[in-house]
Amino acid sequence: MNLYECLKSSVRNVFSNKMRTFLTMLGIIIGISSVIIIVAIGNGSQAAIEKEFDTFGTGTLKVSLVSSKNIDTRDLLTMDDYYMLKDDVDGMKYIAPTYSGSNSAYVKLLDPTETNKASITGSTGDYKFINNDTLLYGRYISDNDVEMRNNVCVIQDTTAQKVFDECDDDVIGQKIKIESWKGTTKLTVVGITENTDTSSSEYSSEYPEEIIMPITTCMKVFTGSALSGLSIIIDNPEQSEAMQTKILSALSNFHDNSDKYYIEDSTDIVDSINSILSYVTIFISFVAAISLLVGGIGVMNIMMVTVTERTKEIGIRKAIGAKNKDILLQFISEAIILTGMGGLLGLIFGWFGALIVGKIVDITPIMSISAIVGAIGISTAIGIIFGVTPAKKAAALDPIEALRFE
Amino acid sequence: MPLLKLENIYKKYNQGELAVMALKDINLTIEEGEFVSIMGTSGSGKSTMMNILGCLDRPTEGEYYLDGEDVAKFRDSKLADIRNRKIGFVFQSFNLLPKLSALENVELPMIYAGAKRKKREKTAMEALAKVGLGERVRHKPNELSGGQRQRVAIARALVNNPSILMADEPTGNLDSRSTVEIMEIFQKLNDEGATVVMVTHEPDVAQFTKRIVVFKDGQITDDHPVVNRTLSGGAEI
Numbered sequence: 001m002n003l004y005e006c007l008k009s010s011v012r013n014v015f016s017n018k019m020r021t022f023l024t025m026l027g028i029i030i031g032i033s034s035v036i037i038i039v040a041i042g043n044g045s046q047a048a049i050e051k052e053f054d055t056f057g058t059g060t061l062k063v064s065l066v067s068s069k070n071i072d073t074r075d076l077l078t079m080d081d082y083y084m085l086k087d088d089v090d091g092m093k094y095i096a097p098t099y100s101g102s103n104s105a106y107v108k109l110l111d112p113t114e115t116n117k118a119s120i121t122g123s124t125g126d127y128k129f130i131n132n133d134t135l136l137y138g139r140y141i142s143d144n145d146v147e148m149r150n151n152v153c154v155i156q157d158t159t160a161q162k163v164f165d166e167c168d169d170d171v172i173g174q175k176i177k178i179e180s181w182k183g184t185t186k187l188t189v190v191g192i193t194e195n196t197d198t199s200s201s202e203y204s205s206e207y208p209e210e211i212i213m214p215i216t217t218c219m220k221v222f223t224g225s226a227l228s229g230l231s232i233i234i235d236n237p238e239q240s241e242a243m244q245t246k247i248l249s250a251l252s253n254f255h256d257n258s259d260k261y262y263i264e265d266s267t268d269i270v271d272s273i274n275s276i277l278s279y280v281t282i283f284i285s286f287v288a289a290i291s292l293l294v295g296g297i298g299v300m301n302i303m304m305v306t307v308t309e310r311t312k313e314i315g316i317r318k319a320i321g322a323k324n325k326d327i328l329l330q331f332i333s334e335a336i337i338l339t340g341m342g343g344l345l346g347l348i349f350g351w352f353g354a355l356i357v358g359k360i361v362d363i364t365p366i367m368s369i370s371a372i373v374g375a376i377g378i379s380t381a382i383g384i385i386f387g388v389t390p391a392k393k394a395a396a397l398d399p400i401e402a403l404r405f406e
Numbered sequence: 407m408p409l410l411k412l413e414n415i416y417k418k419y420n421q422g423e424l425a426v427m428a429l430k431d432i433n434l435t436i437e438e439g440e441f442v443s444i445m446g447t448s449g450s451g452k453s454t455m456m457n458i459l460g461c462l463d464r465p466t467e468g469e470y471y472l473d474g475e476d477v478a479k480f481r482d483s484k485l486a487d488i489r490n491r492k493i494g495f496v497f498q499s500f501n502l503l504p505k506l507s508a509l510e511n512v513e514l515p516m517i518y519a520g521a522k523r524k525k526r527e528k529t530a531m532e533a534l535a536k537v538g539l540g541e542r543v544r545h546k547p548n549e550l551s552g553g554q555r556q557r558v559a560i561a562r563a564l565v566n567n568p569s570i571l572m573a574d575e576p577t578g579n580l581d582s583r584s585t586v587e588i589m590e591i592f593q594k595l596n597d598e599g600a601t602v603v604m605v606t607h608e609p610d611v612a613q614f615t616k617r618i619v620v621f622k623d624g625q626i627t628d629d630h631p632v633v634n635r636t637l638s639g640g641a642e643i
Contacts, residue, residue: 005517016505316501319462320562321490321518323483399462403501 027295036350122218315402335387343379494563
């Protein structure tokens with residue numbers, strides 16, 4: 001008996017009892033679709049996190065002052081630290097000090113009576129690389145701006161749209177008004193960057209407008225001198241550990257203190273989030289695997305019943321020349337068709353489920369080829385594993401006994 | 407060379423502690439073109455004989471030559487192959503697969519023989535025509551009468567051109583009219599050269615055959631040609 005005839009006959013048998021077939025497949029459908037949902041959502045959130053950190057800049061070291069310890073004024077990071085590190089420490093590609101302007105600042109919108117919240121960051125030219133900004137028009141703030149304390153700023157395309165109702169070269173050179181408890185400041189726009197944070201557009205009004213200005217100007221406007229931190233991209237990300245030690249000891253020497261600063265490596269953060277995420281995925285997949293196991297046992301159970309019900313048929317087939325191998329193959333292929341179809345339906349339901357769940361938790365699910373191949377492969381494997389025992393039972397039936405069965 | 411030759415065949419069943427000797431020292435030769443009925447009461451060993459002749463079972467001892475091959479010691483798969491190519495079965499309860507149409511039932515042995523679909527359909531149609539069932543071939547067995555079902559079963563037995571037809575009480579479930587019709591078919595097939603071995607306990611039915619072998623307590627007690635054979639062939643009966 002060739003494979004085609006065997007499959008044809010199996011499909012016919014599987015479809016001859018649709019309700020039973022569906023109920024048997026249900027375990028597999030649920031198992032596979034939950035795995036697909038978990039994997040698609042897991043992949044989606046992993047990609048979302050990686051993208052988030054991509055704009056922040058991977059391989060970046062962030063130096064900050066340790067919080068909630070006895071901090072002296074002499075421990076605070078200032079522009080002197082920036083110049084010291086820039087001059088004395090080798091192996092740094094970019095270094096940018098950051099100073100957070102007031103969080104309660106507002107930017108005047110097109111309609112003079114309306115304002116929007118603004119998040120104002122003071123930094124140097126290197127911040128472009130730290131922040132991974134893409135310049136659309138004009139130029140970035142420069143070290144010259146920092147030196148001269150120029151009243152200039154770089155805004156995002158979304159902000160330009162809101163403030164000037166346009167986003168092109170014409171905006172360059174125009175002024176935006178910043179309002180804070182320190183009073184009103186006018187800044188000349190020298191550059192426009194692309195807003196790559198897709199989620200911010202959804203909040204449009206509540207989300208603060210990102211404005212970057214020279215750190216010195218920012219300190220003058222908001223009257224302060226303590227840096228919120230220093231961001232550094234090192235030449236060789238492999239030597240992150242050594243660089244961290246080098247930078248920390250340089251700072252401690254400079255301030256004549258110890259253990260007052262710490263460094264975060266953004267790559268480490270991404271890695272640790274991803275590993276937590278993959279642990280969660282593995283754990284939930286394990287739970288889903290149990291449902292697949294239960295589904296598989298269900299398939300085996302039904303196949304056992306089928307073999308008993310069809311004892312007479314097996315006897316007839318053997319009497320007219322079916323070999324044990326033919327019977328074995330037929331029952332295994334019936335089991336595979338059951339689980340394979342279950343897997344396929346699970347794949348479809350799972351994908352729709354992932355889309356729905358993704359909508360609820362605001363994550364774009366990502367379907368990988370390996371998940372599809374895996375789902376089909378696993379469900380087929382379940383068919384083989386749980387189909388073998390009933391099929392062997394069928395194949396081993398004695399034709400005379402089987403023919404006598406009523 | 408005889409078509410079928412049994413030499414010193416024994417069949418022993420082990421039922422717990424008790425060993426039952428179902429066949430004792432059977433010697434039997436059947437030539438090509440014979441039409442033999444095997445008779446006997448229940449428990450006489452005739453069904454066991456049928457199973458061994460049909461290669462559904464193996465004797466405990468002895469040799470069984472079918473077409474010159476000693477099939478007594480063949481493995482399961484080899485026996486399945488012999489059943490498929492050399493033996494055509496007709497059963498008392500028809501034993502058709504209920505989900506398949508008459509045509510598909512007849513095609514089944516050819517599927518196991520590995521024949522292509524076109525050839526299968528053609529041969530199956532021919533076999534059905536031979537047993538007088540040219541129509542209704544797309545019907546399921548439960549849509550056919552008993553006589554028609556047995557015709558389908560005979561067509562199925564014929565379809566691989568077997569060396570021998572084995573019929574186990576083929577008229578046991580049929581009314582007298584259908585019985586005659588079925589026996590006519592067997593006679594016609596025999597006239598055309600087919601070798602037929604039939605188990606029956608009805609003397610009337612045995613009268614249609616050419617030779618009667620009687621079993622009792624696992625042994626052959628009588629073996630004689632049929633005199634005053636019931637002949638159909640013509641218009642009467």
